[in-house]
Amino acid sequence: MAHPHSKYADFEGLRERAVALRREGLSRRQIRDRLLVDNNDILNRLLEGEPPPEWTKRPNAKDDLKARARELRLQGWTYDRIQVELGCSKSSISLWVRDLPKPERTRSREEAATIARRGWEAKLRLRDEERQQTKEAAKQAIGDLSPRELFLVGVGLYWAEGSKDKPYDRRENVTFVNSDPGMIQVFLAWLDLLGVDRKRLRFNVMIHESADVGGAEQYWAELVGADRSAFNKTTIKKHNPKTARKNIGDSYRGCLAIKVLQGADLYRRIEGSWYGIVVSARETDQRNRT
Numbered sequence: 001m002a003h004p005h006s007k008y009a010d011f012e013g014l015r016e017r018a019v020a021l022r023r024e025g026l027s028r029r030q031i032r033d034r035l036l037v038d039n040n041d042i043l044n045r046l047l048e049g050e051p052p053p054e055w056t057k058r059p060n061a062k063d064d065l066k067a068r069a070r071e072l073r074l075q076g077w078t079y080d081r082i083q084v085e086l087g088c089s090k091s092s093i094s095l096w097v098r099d100l101p102k103p104e105r106t107r108s109r110e111e112a113a114t115i116a117r118r119g120w121e122a123k124l125r126l127r128d129e130e131r132q133q134t135k136e137a138a139k140q141a142i143g144d145l146s147p148r149e150l151f152l153v154g155v156g157l158y159w160a161e162g163s164k165d166k167p168y169d170r171r172e173n174v175t176f177v178n179s180d181p182g183m184i185q186v187f188l189a190w191l192d193l194l195g196v197d198r199k200r201l202r203f204n205v206m207i208h209e210s211a212d213v214g215g216a217e218q219y220w221a222e223l224v225g226a227d228r229s230a231f232n233k234t235t236i237k238k239h240n241p242k243t244a245r246k247n248i249g250d251s252y253r254g255c256l257a258i259k260v261l262q263g264a265d266l267y268r269r270i271e272g273s274w275y276g277i278v279v280s281a282r283e284t285d286q287r288n289r290t
Contacts, residue, residue: 018046025053066096076103084119154190174263206235207254216253
């Protein structure tokens with residue numbers, strides 16, 4: 001019995017409030033916090049006979065999966081087949097059906113391996129579809145870039161991949177090197193935004209000697225839309241089997257270097273813009289933390 005001076009002295013009044021809250025759809029935790037009841041035994045007595053609201057009940061999706069898994073196991077299905085059918089993990093299946101008799105082997109190991117491989121291939125295809133859908137949705141979400149957005153992207157892109165000046169080695173020139181065609185196209189669009197005349201650009205292909213050098217030179221020339229006269233002599237990298245690249249198949253075209261002639265002033269603007277981005281990002285981060 002509650003002590004007459006305790007906060008549970010008016011038990012019946014407290015129970016009426018608890019029952020009313022329960023019937024409004026509140027959970028045990030919500031009622032406990034609302035009524036300041038920190039004793040589980042008291043809370044159980046207050047809510048005795050009152051069923052929990054539907055929204056607090058555990059979803060039965062896994063119960064349905066479990067029942068279906070057990071049904072399939074009794075039909076002689078293997079873990080692999082059940083996994084492919086239901087899309088759940090083998091560990092879950094094992095927990096659900098481990099008390100059931102193990103089905104007799106009806107296929108050879110080779111047949112079973114073929115079925116498992118097909119199931120895995122189907123799973124990989126599904127994963128790839130999901131991967132491509134995520135990428136496509138993200139691509140569509142970008143939409144059109146404003147000039148300011150393209151400017152900021154270009155500054156960050158250059159500072160990540162372009163040449164930089166050092167106190168011990170003054171290099172106030174603009175040189176950008178990359179093997180990704182998309183990066184090259186964004187960088188050129190950024191230079192156009194800044195009003196850099198394409199006549200000031202010089203290109204240089206850098207590629208391993210074991211690759212299709214002529215094909216790579218033609219590819220980059222067509223990508224940037226420049227005359228071959230704007231290309232310096234291709235840099236050929238010696239082939240070293242010990243350190244050879246793995247991505248030198250048909251899609252390998254080496255790297256393209258883009259240099260802006262008379263680019264000292266442009267370089268200073270890039271460096272200043274980058275440090276401006278750093279300062280602004282730091283201030284924004286501080287505001288978000290406070």
